[in-house]
Amino acid sequence: MQTPWGELAVSDAHVHLFSRRFLESLAVLSGKTAAEAAAVLGWDEPPEDAAELARAWVRELDAHGVARSALISSAPGDEGSANAAVAAAPGRFVGLFLFDPTRANARERVRAAFESGLRAACLFPAMHHYSVDDARVKPVFEEAAKRPGRAVFVHCGVLTVGARKKLGLHSLFDMRYSNPIDLHAVALRHPGLPLIIPHFGAGYFREALMVADLCPNVYLDTSSSNSWMRYEGLDLTTVFRRALDVAGAGRLLFGSDSSFFPRGWNRAVFEAQSKALLDLGVSQADARMIFGENFQRIFG
Numbered sequence: 001m002q003t004p005w006g007e008l009a010v011s012d013a014h015v016h017l018f019s020r021r022f023l024e025s026l027a028v029l030s031g032k033t034a035a036e037a038a039a040v041l042g043w044d045e046p047p048e049d050a051a052e053l054a055r056a057w058v059r060e061l062d063a064h065g066v067a068r069s070a071l072i073s074s075a076p077g078d079e080g081s082a083n084a085a086v087a088a089a090p091g092r093f094v095g096l097f098l099f100d101p102t103r104a105n106a107r108e109r110v111r112a113a114f115e116s117g118l119r120a121a122c123l124f125p126a127m128h129h130y131s132v133d134d135a136r137v138k139p140v141f142e143e144a145a146k147r148p149g150r151a152v153f154v155h156c157g158v159l160t161v162g163a164r165k166k167l168g169l170h171s172l173f174d175m176r177y178s179n180p181i182d183l184h185a186v187a188l189r190h191p192g193l194p195l196i197i198p199h200f201g202a203g204y205f206r207e208a209l210m211v212a213d214l215c216p217n218v219y220l221d222t223s224s225s226n227s228w229m230r231y232e233g234l235d236l237t238t239v240f241r242r243a244l245d246v247a248g249a250g251r252l253l254f255g256s257d258s259s260f261f262p263r264g265w266n267r268a269v270f271e272a273q274s275k276a277l278l279d280l281g282v283s284q285a286d287a288r289m290i291f292g293e294n295f296q297r298i299f300g
Contacts, residue, residue: 001065003291004274005284011295012061012069012265014198014223014255019053019081020046022074030167041166044261054085058092060264067292070299072096072122072153074259076103079113086117094299096120096153099140100128107139114143119299120151120196125177126159132182141190149300151194153221156180157202158228180208187215194298196221196253200239203228212247219294220247222273223255236276249286253294 001010020034023046027037038045046053054071061069071093073082082095095118099110110121121140125132132154144150157180159173180201187195198221201208205228212218220243229239243252254273256266277287 001067003287004278005287008288009067009292010065010254010270011292012066012256012258013196013221013253013295014257015057015069015071015265016074016257016259017050017053017057017071017081017085018043018046018074018260019050019078020048021078021081022046025075026163026167026169029169032167037167041163041260046261050081050084051088053081054088054093056261057085058089060261061092064265064267064270066265068092068094068295070094070096070120070255070295072098074098076100079116079118082118083116094119094295096122098122098124100124101134101137101140102128102130106136107143110140111143114147114150119149120144120153122153122155124155124159125182126155126173126175127171129174129177131177132186141186141193145190145193149298151196151298153196153198154180154183155199155202156183156197156208157199157204159202178202178204180204180211183218184211184214187211187218191215191217193217194219198255199224199226199228199257200243202226203231205232205234205239205242209242209246212243212251216251218247219251219253219298221253221255222290223269224257225269225272236272237279240273240276240282241280244280244282244286249282249289250294252290253298254291 024034027034071085079097086093086095099121144152156178196219197208256269258266
């Protein structure tokens with residue numbers, strides 16, 4: 001992709017695979033058909049075949065010059081969609097999966113997901129009401145740590161799901177489980193396992209920086225509009241400056257938080273982040289790490 005630093009191989013660490021199964025799960029809760037839910041949301045209906053959806057993402061990323069991306073299956077138990085998407089375009093995508101460790105047989109389920117080729121479990125403690133240090137979550141970190149090229153993504157801070165709001169669905173998320181500090185002991189127990197905190201901690205920026213400072217296996221994902229900045233009176237340039245000072249360019253992962261069509265890849269996020277980094281005078285070498293090389297180092 002052509003960027004302010006010249007041609008860079010950009011990889012996006014945060015793209016949601018809003019599959020047909022994901023849409024149908026929301027539609028059922030809202031008492032609508034999938035078509036009705038899609039109309040309310042302003043989405044194109046995802047195809048039944050996740051491979052077809054993956055091919056749509058290939059075309060979209062090609063149009064923007066994005067070399068690779070993560071694809072996150074975004075409903076518990078939807079690992080099959082992520083696997084089908086990855087298989088449809090070998091080498092183009094890295095498969096991630098939303099995982100609820102409070103359900104039965106957590107170790108068997110997460111082991112099967114990793115053995116199928118998926119690369120990172122995505123934990124949402126506030127959504128599913130558990131601490132990351134809960135005994136039920138230990139198998140996730142243990143199984144990931146056994147396998148090179150695996151990671152665990154842990155959503156911290158403010159959590160909202162825009163699609164649920166638009167459909168009038170109440171979300172009983174519990175922010176008691178959202179503090180990045182909870183990751184400190186876990187990161188120390190598994191020093192070789194990359195742990196990724198998205199959205200700079202989504203309102204727990206200071207805490208995310210503290211954990212990243214203490215634990216070299218903790219990475220910060222830069223994704224989304226980062227609207228949490230209004231809580232602290234921050235702007236994106238200041239956020240990047242502080243993150244670079246603490247974690248360095250080698251532990252920042254560019255992400256867009258793209259998710260649905262017809263919007264497709266959220267280029268505005270890329271452009272805003274590029275401008276902030278350019279304003280800070282970030283070098284081409286550091287830009288290469290943030291926009292792609294760190295992703296490649298973790299996932300290969």
